[in-house]
Amino acid sequence: MHKVAIFGASGYTGAELVRLIATHPELEIAALAADRRAGSEMAEVFPHLRHLALPRLARIEEIDLGEIDLVFCALPHATTQEVVAALPAGMRVCDLSADFRLEDPEVYAHWYGRPHQAPALQAEAVYGLPEFYRERIRTARIVASTGCNAATGIFAMRPLIEAGVVDPDEIVIDLKTGVSGAGRSAKEAMLHAEVSEGFHAYNIGRHRHLAEFDQEFAKAAGRPVSVRFTAHLLPQNRGILATCYVKGDPQAIHAALAERYAAEPFLQVLPFGQTPHTRHVRGSNFVHLGVSDERQPGRATVVAVLDNLVKGASGMGVQNANLMLGLDETAGLMLAPVFP
Template identity: 55%
Template structure:
């Protein structure tokens, strides 16, 4: 019988922390051992998230109050802290722990690129060299052997799953990619921000961080690795007045006689048997409501009216496949557990 895996969640009072708890509560092999949330230390999980009041969980504590003895009883750490704080925290953790980091701190291989986009030097460059970028379906073997997995960002997940196999197979022009991305407001976190008030975001739609979003270099890193040369992409995110979901509409130029059917055939073969990546029939395009609450990534495609161009569309739940769900998927691979454990949830509709 598989032993019970003891889990610590650092930053358990945010949306991602709550999703980790919700999903892990259905996992047959895990037990919550430590939940940290400095501003909420001393409170119960149910006081912070009433919808999780029935979950068996320890009280929230400050990370500074976690002792060496406490860490000795933990197997896996999910780090859901803000960027620029995670590096120093993970560097202090005991060596026996397996770690999945949901912040941006270990996603970029080049620490100079990190410093450029995140406003300061990387605080654990030696640890960065050991981190594995955890887009599970595309790097499962390395994830399995990793101590530290950098969980992908929410925006980069869908586009990389759709584009990397097509770039590797030479079916699209890698220098002519446009990604139009739209996300629900939970992607901005749970902290109080004026720009996320109901009166600021409801009944409207707007682009933000135009030509300057921090997920652009993460996407470019993955696509450049596939092309084996540096690439730049046109990536523009938009904020949509909904709680969950990311829809990416991706415009590509094909090579030779390739069309939407060709691209879908390649993706279908590449993701055959994958439990969470589903390629839809030609002309059927995914919607965020089709993935809500699930760990699915749906990919569709249609021929553009412009000759030689195809429109790809991807949909994920930003809090699940874009964060907590993919993190648990990575943990399952790291520990040799069934990859779908804790994640076999169908989408919620309506």
């Protein structure tokens, strides 16, 4: 058994790591950190985990890292760079925040409005999208596990840009995401009475995750790519769906995705013309992708779905950790989706 610590255990992604690791055959939770709730039992913070024997929540500095093989960081954005910098040299880290996802600290500073706090560590961080960076992740010390928005769009679009089957200058990604992506902090805008039975777009043209699309799509195209991307808030807890409007041959697009993901255990390309539902991946690490043609020749619509807390956060993190620790990449992650 490999011993892991979870920093940020009082948030949704922290709890989801615990849920997944609870039935993982080779990981053991040795420490849980949550500064605001230090001293509490996990069952007080997340009663759904009360059947598990778990360490008491502690402050990060109270944790004995000597026995830990890997740290999961599930802290809010903009707090992780300092925390990771303070870890013992060589401690392996799977980070679920956005803090190490942008390779260029200047780009980070532009989108996040503050200087990067650990540019030297950034240089050794690997973008944590196993389907694209599997080999580098195996040996990385710091993995910046990809988040839900970026993962959904990249799974749908990157193979198509790489294969040259779509026009990279004419991509529209219309994305819809469930509320758990906003985390557990108390905000008026996330109250049930505000969110349920309603729908809206936000941060049009200014969403920070554009930076990750820019970074990854430029690699795929070998030149800058600037997509259009709008995020919307769905009145549901889990699930993210990207509707991607592209120019390119629909059958070629379907073939490119099917071929690219044929050997991937978590990516399922539906038969041509079928559309995926977020409800069909809920609670699981699976991604469903669909391709449809349009009535206009040479245009297609690609739809991708995943569970933002699993394949878009904690499941992605466990998958990265499996690679980092030399385990079977799918260990603990083959749980079937929960429907209805």
